[in-house]
Amino acid sequence: KSHLKTYTVEEVGKHDNENDGIWVYYKEGVYDITKFVLKHPGGPEKIMMAAGGSIEPFWMIFANHNVSEIYQLLESMRIGNLDISKDSKKIEATEDPYANDPKRHKVLKVNGPKPFCGETPGPLLCESFLTPADTFYVRNHLPVPEIDIKDYELEIAIEDDTKKVINFENIKKYPKYTITTAIMCNASWSGARLTDVLADLKINEDDWKHVQFEGYDLDPSGVPYGGSIPISRALDPRADIILAYEMNGEPIPRDHGYPIRAIVPGVVGARNVKWLAKIVISNEESRSQFQRGDYKGFSPSVDWDTVDFSKSPAILDMPVTSAICTPTPGEIVKLKDGKIPVKGYAWSGGGKKIIRIDLTVDQGKTWHVAHQLIDDENAKEGRHWSWTLWSAEIPIDVDKNEVEVWVKAVDASYNVQPESFENIWNLRGLLCNAYHRVNVKVKK
Numbered sequence: 001k002s003h004l005k006t007y008t009v010e011e012v013g014k015h016d017n018e019n020d021g022i023w024v025y026y027k028e029g030v031y032d033i034t035k036f037v038l039k040h041p042g043g044p045e046k047i048m049m050a051a052g053g054s055i056e057p058f059w060m061i062f063a064n065h066n067v068s069e070i071y072q073l074l075e076s077m078r079i080g081n082l083d084i085s086k087d088s089k090k091i092e093a094t095e096d097p098y099a100n101d102p103k104r105h106k107v108l109k110v111n112g113p114k115p116f117c118g119e120t121p122g123p124l125l126c127e128s129f130l131t132p133a134d135t136f137y138v139r140n141h142l143p144v145p146e147i148d149i150k151d152y153e154l155e156i157a158i159e160d161d162t163k164k165v166i167n168f169e170n171i172k173k174y175p176k177y178t179i180t181t182a183i184m185c186n187a188s189w190s191g192a193r194l195t196d197v198l199a200d201l202k203i204n205e206d207d208w209k210h211v212q213f214e215g216y217d218l219d220p221s222g223v224p225y226g227g228s229i230p231i232s233r234a235l236d237p238r239a240d241i242i243l244a245y246e247m248n249g250e251p252i253p254r255d256h257g258y259p260i261r262a263i264v265p266g267v268v269g270a271r272n273v274k275w276l277a278k279i280v281i282s283n284e285e286s287r288s289q290f291q292r293g294d295y296k297g298f299s300p301s302v303d304w305d306t307v308d309f310s311k312s313p314a315i316l317d318m319p320v321t322s323a324i325c326t327p328t329p330g331e332i333v334k335l336k337d338g339k340i341p342v343k344g345y346a347w348s349g350g351g352k353k354i355i356r357i358d359l360t361v362d363q364g365k366t367w368h369v370a371h372q373l374i375d376d377e378n379a380k381e382g383r384h385w386s387w388t389l390w391s392a393e394i395p396i397d398v399d400k401n402e403v404e405v406w407v408k409a410v411d412a413s414y415n416v417q418p419e420s421f422e423n424i425w426n427l428r429g430l431l432c433n434a435y436h437r438v439n440v441k442v443k444k
């Protein structure tokens with residue numbers, strides 16, 4: 001890189017517009033991103049926040065940039081080196097925006113520290129029908145907001161027109177309603193029904209298309225996390241959507257949306273907006289990046305050059321899925337009466353009950369049905385939001401020392417999981433609900 005020109009922070013700063021070119025710096029590199037701005041998957045406005053300056057603080061927030069493909073892409077736009085000598089006023093001290101995130105339970109497997117993304121170990125999942133809040137997976141996209149309950153407000157608007165603002169005490173005055181729903185893990189959530197809170201606005205379902213939710217968590221430009229659901233769903237009391245203030249009978253922990261989050265059962269986690277700040281009745285979907293530029297499905301051959309997020313609908317109901325929790329991959333399992341015990345979970349989106357679990361240890365030549373299924377006994381037809389825990393004992397051939405256990409679930413519409421990931425793979429890796437397969441060693 002020594003042949004490249006050296007620029008000061010001030011010189012880079014002049015290149016913050018299309019006419020002069022758009023430059024940024026990262027550590028000791030200076031980059032001309034003029035041509036890339038319009039192609040930025042997160043939108044041109046987002047990347048323009050860094051124009052003429054350092055992109056480092058933004059990448060601390062949008063930590064999905066911290067992968068080698070993106071560093072390489074950036075390097076391909078390098079035009080020079082940053083003058084890091086003493087008299088060049090370098091980088092405004094960057095404070096860690098995640099410094100006030102809550103402490104997490106050590107058992108969570110950390111997939112990303114900032115924003116925090118942690119998963120519950122498989123064997124723990126099927127230990128209890130309700131996943132304890134402390135070990136419930138966490139999926140944040142931004143720093144966890146700090147909210148003082150005394151100041152908490154939830155604004156409810158029709159388009160730009162604020163109709164009412166309610167505080168935490170007001171929410172508790174609505175009838176309290178509890179549902180059990182799986183958002184990957186399973187918990188019970190209590191709060192006010194969305195239909196009750198919206199009732200006095202006398203909204204006509206035919207006049208509007210979407211209900212948007214906004215969180216208190218903000219990106220560096222002040223844009224909140226957001227998501228939306230169709231109006232028909234939001235106004236349907238049978239959709240069981242609640243503005244929850246309790247998780248498993250306790251106040252919701254900070255990581256899971258304290259003090260209030262939207263619970264939209266049967267629907268992808270992303271629309272279950274935490275730290276709820278605002279509800280907007282609108283003719284438009286949420287403008288959030290997480291509604292329009294993420295959490296969508298694509299054909300397997302679509303790549304980052306050909307993807308058009310505007311052409312795919314936002315994920316709403318989740319497809320049927322299941323997993324084996326025990327044994328774990330590579331585990332040595334002792335045969336009991338010639339069988340191995342297997343346990344796991346299954347659930348489907350849109351309130352569809354799990355009606356059957358099929359298991360095989362011979363690549364599908366013979367299938368065994370799990371006979372013990374535990375789900376929410378009180379769930380009504382078409383409102384099976386919770387997961388189903390299942391267990392089975394599978395007979396193993398005497399000569400086998402190793403087997404691969406496969407599971408697939410069937411829901412009330414007879415939707416079945418696909419056999420392999422290959423033909424459903426998509427560039428975001430979402431909706432990948434192929435059979436779960438676990439290889440285990442057998443001890444006689």
Ligand code: MTE
Nearest residue numbers: 137138139140141215225256269270273274
């Ligand atoms: N709500 C806000 N405000 N901010 C977020 O980052 N993440 C969403 C959703 N709601 C998110 C949010 C996603 S993608 C998921 S999967 C769930 O919250 C995760 O909920 P949990 O962290 O309570 O498990």
Ligand code: MO
Nearest residue numbers: 139268269270
């Ligand atoms: Mo998610």
